[in-house]
Amino acid sequence: MSKKLRVAVIGCGAIAQRRHIPEYEVNENVELVAFADPVNERAQLYADKHNAKAYMDYEELLKEVEVDAVSVCTPNALHAPVAIAAAKAGAHVLVEKPMAVSTEEGTAMIEAARQNGVQLMVAHNQRYMPPHVKAKEILDSGRLGKVITFRTAFGHPGPEGWSVDGRNSWFFRKPEASMGAMGDLGVHKSDLIRHLLSDEVSEVGAFVGTIHKEGTDVDDNATCILRMRSGAIGTLTASWTYYKGGDNSTIIWCENGVLKIDTDPVDNVIVELTNGNVERYQVGAMATNEQQTHSGVVDAFVTHILEGTTPLVSGEEGLKSLQVILGAFESQATGKNVKLD
Known part of the structure; x- marks a missing residue:
């Protein structure tokens, strides 16, 4: 060119x-x-x-x-x-x-x-990180069978250590940020779970709040329960208060075994099959705020x-992932589960 x-x-x-x-x-x-x-x-x-x-x-x-x-x-x-x-x-x-x-x-x-x-x-x-690419390949092969349940989490100490403006960052100002940990981290995981499972979230229930960050009214923690169209259910957690031991892990339990992503410091993806076999993959680490990767x-x-x-x-994909997070805020506000279909 x-x-x-x-x-x-x-x-x-x-x-x-x-x-x-x-x-x-x-x-x-x-x-x-x-x-x-x-x-x-x-x-x-x-x-x-x-x-x-x-x-x-x-x-x-x-x-x-x-x-x-x-x-x-x-x-x-x-x-x-x-x-x-x-x-x-x-x-x-x-x-x-x-x-x-x-x-x-x-x-x-x-x-x-x-x-x-x-x-x-x-x-x-998240879709492009090597452990998630490998996990998607394993799930798409079908050998784990039907996905039954899952949990996915994303947490770190908060944007003050990441943003160029530190504690004075726009991340903490609602008019500019609109949402906190859910917009920063939660939406990554709603996108990831939709992608990994090739499935859509049909219903969400959530607790979303500002628990520990002072002087801000954006959320610093959220725990959500998701029901997928396939019937699989699981949890999604987003946090800005993992002050020690940040997390970007996902575990997916299926008919024929369990898939563990970023749960081990060495083996990025682990498959434990019901027949006793264990597969370990070292495919490259997940990017973190401290450890940037391409x-x-x-x-x-x-x-x-x-x-x-x-x-x-695409924009359409991004919107579906956003709507899960918006549904979580609606659930928090109404005290009811929110149907997304």
Whole structure:
């Protein structure tokens, strides 16, 4: 390919600095041409490095710079307006999760991409992590039989150790974040369980609350019960208060055995069959906030654009995963299980 994709990154905080920008930098099909951030120095730093343009206003960027694709790495509440503006400017969109803060916003994003003939992909990196790729392969082989029950969890000490603004981060401000641990971590696991099981969540019941983080009204913990269309039931946990012993593990109990993902420090995936056989796989570690690994998300996004193929995590997929989380908030608010069908 002679012409490189002209890419802009909107929002130059932690996720852009640690994942999006470094992954674009090593992709030979990409030229980084513009950066936007309300803190001008953040955008300028990368603009200088890439001989690109820096903006404080994303609308100005989209008006002045011709771009083929955009990464939206803003606070949650801006995902939809920025993604829609980028699509209207004719750019393909990779948006961080949660893709939006409501079903209406997510639907509008999908529609904007469709009307403007561009790709919309949601950065659910869990699907691309080696242990999850291996687990999906094992489940799809059918040898474990029907999935009966599961548990999936994602917890760490919270965004104050991750965000560029520490405890003053937008993550803790409801108008910008809309949701806390559920939007940060829970939506990753609703997406993962849907993907691994090739199944949809039909009903959710949840306890969601702010238990320990002071001075914020976004959720720091959630425990959900999920019923899948297949009849399988399981739990999903998201937490910002795992101050010791972070967790990104999933266990799936099936007719013919159990599949354990990220439960062992050495063997990333373990299969224990009912016939007594045990299989152990070392396929590469899960990415963590401390231990960043190449996520595969940016490479997949670029490949989908170049080949004109539908992303694995399309806007429609991202919306279904978001709706599970929105259902959990509704369950907390009403004290009732919420049907998603």
